[in-house]
Amino acid sequence: MSILVVGSVAMDSVKTPFxxxxxxLGGSATYFSVSASYFSPVxxxxxxxxxFPKKYLDVLKKHDIDLSGLxxxxxxxxxxxxxxxxxxxxxxxxxxxxxxxxxxxxxxxxQYKKSEYVFLGNIDPELQLEVLKQVKxxxxxxxxxMNYWISSKKPQLIKTxxxxxxxxxxxxxxxxxxxxxxxxxxxKKIFSWGPKALVIKRGEYGALFVGRNHIFSAPAYPLEKxxxxxxxxxxxxxxxxxxxxxxxxxxxxxLRRAIVFxxxxxxxxxxxxxxxxxxxxxxxxxxDRFHQFKKLTHFEVLK
Amino acid sequence: MSILVVGSVAMDSVKTPFxxxxxxLGGSATYFSVSASYFSPVxxxxxxxxxFPKKYLDVLKKHDIDLSGLxxxxxxxxxxxxxxxxxxxxxxxxxxxxxxxxxxxxxxxxQYKKSEYVFLGNIDPELQLEVLKQVKxxxxxxxxxMNYWISSKKPQLIKTxxxxxxxxxxxxxxxxxxxxxxxxxxxKKIFSWGPKALVIKRGEYGALFVGRNHIFSAPAYPLEKxxxxxxxxxxxxxxxxxxxxxxxxxxxxxLRRAIVFxxxxxxxxxxxxxxxxxxxxxxxxxxDRFHQFKKLTHFEVLK
Numbered sequence: 001m002s003i004l005v006v007g008s009v010a011m012d013s014v015k016t017p018f019x020x021x022x023x024x025l026g027g028s029a030t031y032f033s034v035s036a037s038y039f040s041p042v043x044x045x046x047x048x049x050x051x052f053p054k055k056y057l058d059v060l061k062k063h064d065i066d067l068s069g070l071x072x073x074x075x076x077x078x079x080x081x082x083x084x085x086x087x088x089x090x091x092x093x094x095x096x097x098x099x100x101x102x103x104x105x106x107x108x109x110x111q112y113k114k115s116e117y118v119f120l121g122n123i124d125p126e127l128q129l130e131v132l133k134q135v136k137x138x139x140x141x142x143x144x145x146m147n148y149w150i151s152s153k154k155p156q157l158i159k160t161x162x163x164x165x166x167x168x169x170x171x172x173x174x175x176x177x178x179x180x181x182x183x184x185x186x187x188k189k190i191f192s193w194g195p196k197a198l199v200i201k202r203g204e205y206g207a208l209f210v211g212r213n214h215i216f217s218a219p220a221y222p223l224e225k226x227x228x229x230x231x232x233x234x235x236x237x238x239x240x241x242x243x244x245x246x247x248x249x250x251x252x253x254x255l256r257r258a259i260v261f262x263x264x265x266x267x268x269x270x271x272x273x274x275x276x277x278x279x280x281x282x283x284x285x286x287x288d289r290f291h292q293f294k295k296l297t298h299f300e301v302l303k
Numbered sequence: 304m305s306i307l308v309v310g311s312v313a314m315d316s317v318k319t320p321f322x323x324x325x326x327x328l329g330g331s332a333t334y335f336s337v338s339a340s341y342f343s344p345v346x347x348x349x350x351x352x353x354x355f356p357k358k359y360l361d362v363l364k365k366h367d368i369d370l371s372g373l374x375x376x377x378x379x380x381x382x383x384x385x386x387x388x389x390x391x392x393x394x395x396x397x398x399x400x401x402x403x404x405x406x407x408x409x410x411x412x413x414q415y416k417k418s419e420y421v422f423l424g425n426i427d428p429e430l431q432l433e434v435l436k437q438v439k440x441x442x443x444x445x446x447x448x449m450n451y452w453i454s455s456k457k458p459q460l461i462k463t464x465x466x467x468x469x470x471x472x473x474x475x476x477x478x479x480x481x482x483x484x485x486x487x488x489x490x491k492k493i494f495s496w497g498p499k500a501l502v503i504k505r506g507e508y509g510a511l512f513v514g515r516n517h518i519f520s521a522p523a524y525p526l527e528k529x530x531x532x533x534x535x536x537x538x539x540x541x542x543x544x545x546x547x548x549x550x551x552x553x554x555x556x557x558l559r560r561a562i563v564f565x566x567x568x569x570x571x572x573x574x575x576x577x578x579x580x581x582x583x584x585x586x587x588x589x590x591d592r593f594h595q596f597k598k599l600t601h602f603e604v605l606k
Contacts, residue, residue: 086484181389184527205508208525217599219520222511224487256602290604296520297600299559301593 001245002041002066005032006106006131007121007144007234008078009046009070011056013095014273015083016228024274025056026080028121028144031231034278035238035265036119037063038286040245043112045069045131049077049100059279068109075100088229089203108134117245119237120164122146125157132163140250142166142199142241144233150177162194168237171202183208184215199240199259201233209259214252218259219296221267221289228273232266235278239265264289304548305344305369308335309409309434310424310447310537311381312349312373314359317576318386319531327577328359329383331424331447334534337581338541338568339422340366341589343548346415348372348434352380352403362582371412378403391532392506411437420548422540423467425449428460435466443553445469445502445544447536453480465497471540474505486511487518502543502562504536512562517555521562522599524570524592531576535569538581542568567592 007029013022033042043066050072060067078101081094106127116139120128128143143164149157150173157177161167167190171183178186187198187210200208204226206219240262247254264286271277310332316325336345346369353375363370381404384397409430419442423431431446446467452460453476460480464470470493474486481489490501490513503511507529509522543565550557567589574580 088484181391182527182529184525202508205505206520206522208522210525215525215599216602217509217522217525218602219509219511219522222487222513222518222520224485226485253603257605260602287605294602294604296518297602299519299521299563299597299600300556301597302560302590 001116001248002043003036003117003119003241003245004043004045004108004112004115004135005029005036005119005121006045006128007032007119007123008101009044009048009052010078010080010101011052012230012274013079013081014228014230016088017084017086018227019273021273023079025059026230026274027078028231028234030060031234031269031275031278032119032121032238032241033060033065034063034275035235035269036242036245037065038265038281038283039239039242039261040117042066043069043115045106045108045112047071047073047100047104049073049075052077059275063279066112069107069112071107073100082230084229088226091230106131116140117241118142119241120144120160121234122149125149125153125160129156129160129163132160140165140244142168142237144168144237145173145177146170147173147176158193161190164195166197166199167195168199168233168240169201170233171200174198174200183210197255199237199262201236203229203232207236207259207263209255211255216256216259218263218293220263221293221296223267223271226270229270231275231278232270235269236262236266239263260290260293261286263293304419304551305346306339306420306422306544306548307346307348307411307415307418307438308332308339308422308424309348309431310335310426311404312347312351312355313381313383313404314355315533315577316382316384317531317533319391320387320389321530322576324576326382328362329533329577330381331534331537333363334537334572334578334581335422335424335541335544336363336368337366337578338538338572339545339548340368341568341584341586342542342545342564343420345369346372346418348409348411348415350374350376350403350407352376352378355380362578366582372410372415374410376403385533387532391529394533409434419443420544421445422544423447423463424537425452428452428456428463432459432463432466435463443468443547445471445540447471447540448476448480449473450476450479461496464493467498469500469502470498471502471536471543472504473536474503477501477503486513500558502540502565504539506532506535510539510562510566512558514558519559519562521566521596523566524596524599526570526574529573532573534578534581535573538572539565539569542566563593563596564589566596
């Protein structure tokens with residue numbers, strides 16, 4: 001089952017303690033799409049400028065991502081410049097040029113409107129709601145957001161959340177959104193606004209799935225080489241939604257597996273700059289690491 | 304099989320957003336002993352002053368902790384005063400009065416010297432080494448330490464580590480000790496000094512067991528009510544060592560269970576001030592929460 005994703009396609013310049021890269025392929029919807037494409041077909045809605053290189057379009061095409069909803073408009077593509085120090089947990093933004101993204105208005109192509117799985121990348125919550133108005137009866141809507149929208153457009157975000165099934169969000173942002181430091185209590189408050197579950201991203205500490213009746217915890221994979229964390233959260237969301245769309249189930253055991261597949265895709269993504277690692281995977285590599293996660297977390301109860 | 308523990312017995316005054324307590328029972332060896340006592344007999348080596356209340360001794364006695372090695376000397380008991388803000392991850396020390404602990408020299412009673420399981424609480428690494436010189440052929444030596452010793456006595460600490468099997472340590476302290484931010488690389492460096500494994504405590508994110516050939520990750524239990532984190536790391540170590548001494552095995556599946564039992568004991572400990580919760584447990588409550596940890600982390604691989 002295919003997934004509709006709306007978000008940013010960007011060109012990133014990133015510096016980490018291990019190297020640097022300029023004007024590389026980036027953007028939340030890009031990482032999400034390529035990650036999810038290993039599981040399910042993806043339909044992309046985003047905007048690029050006239051300067052967007054053909055070779056980057058070819059990356060998306062190679063992953064069979066439907067680009068009918070990728071608008072190309074006059075001007076330059078969204079650009080982000082950032083750097084990480086040794087702890088690699090926190091990106092420092094050096095420069096943001098919204099360019100064509102500043103006037104992005106997501107137009108959902110007719111053939112996308114029956115999408116059953118929808119992922120609203122981290123864009124203005126009012127635009128996220130506009131997308132949902134154009135989609136007919138989705139089976140599952142997941143949504144990302146960020147501190148910028150929480151502080152500047154909280155009422156609009158809460159309005160959007162009414163129509164969202166799963167909120168995928170960073171740990172610090174859960175606390176900020178709910179005004180509550182305890183994650184269990186913060187999740188309950190957010191449930192009262194609409195979402196049935198939260199996926200809480202904790203960077204190098206992994207992820208929590210908080211449903212109304214149960215919690216599942218998955219660690220991040222302890223890698224010896226973490227190269228560039230950019231796009232880890234979006235790769236995670238791609239693996240998570242990709243698996244759910246593939247198995248067409250929302251049962252507890254599949255939600256748990258989806259969280260692990262998200263963790264698998266994030267763990268690959270951080271091993272190289274841009275999408276360099278993420279583009280080079282296959283199903284065998286993905287299931288191999290899934291089994292590594294099992295070894296990492298498995299224990300037996302007492303007989 | 305009994306466990307020998309050396310460390311501090313203290314009186315703590317603690318303030319959290321949820322309340323305060325004065326001159327309560329505390330200290331690393333106290334938390335360790337009571338936690339471990341649910342699994343195995345404990346022999347305590349520590350020092351108290353003349354002011355140490357009988358009711359606190361009674362707590363230790365009620366848990367059948369062998370107090371032949373608890374020296375009572377002239378002066379006042381070690382006191383610590385600290386507070387936590389809402390994030391509860393970092394204690395702020397307001398006052399430390401070493402008192403009788405300043406001249407603590409661990410004397411191991413004759414009947415303790417054949418102990419097979421030894422836990423060196425967070426004391427001066429030179430004193431930790433003195434303890435090991437008095438003990439005959441222990442089967443397993445685990446050791447805690449802290450940033451204070453890493454910065455002031457690193458050569459002495461490394462000398463002690465030669466004789467330690469498992470180093471139980473906070474995440475930030477692993478990085479500081481090894482001078483390496485990546486935990487996998489940092490662990491390898493520490494292995495070269497002697498220890499065969501590390502237990503890395505990550506506070507609200509749980510714990511990692513890093514062996515020479517495998518890694519096991521356990522989350523912390525996501526509690527709705529975290530009251531006071533004081534002693535969580537020592538309660539963890541008590542559950543970990545307690546289970547290993549109980550099962551008399553160092554096999555992979557038992558090391559994994561030991562990490563989970565450590566996490567179980569830490570999760571109980573933070574639910575109330577001082578040892579109030581830790582003292583009130585029984586085997587049924589402990590195994591119930593062990594099963595909750597299984598539910599929290601379990602997922603099935605694809606068929």
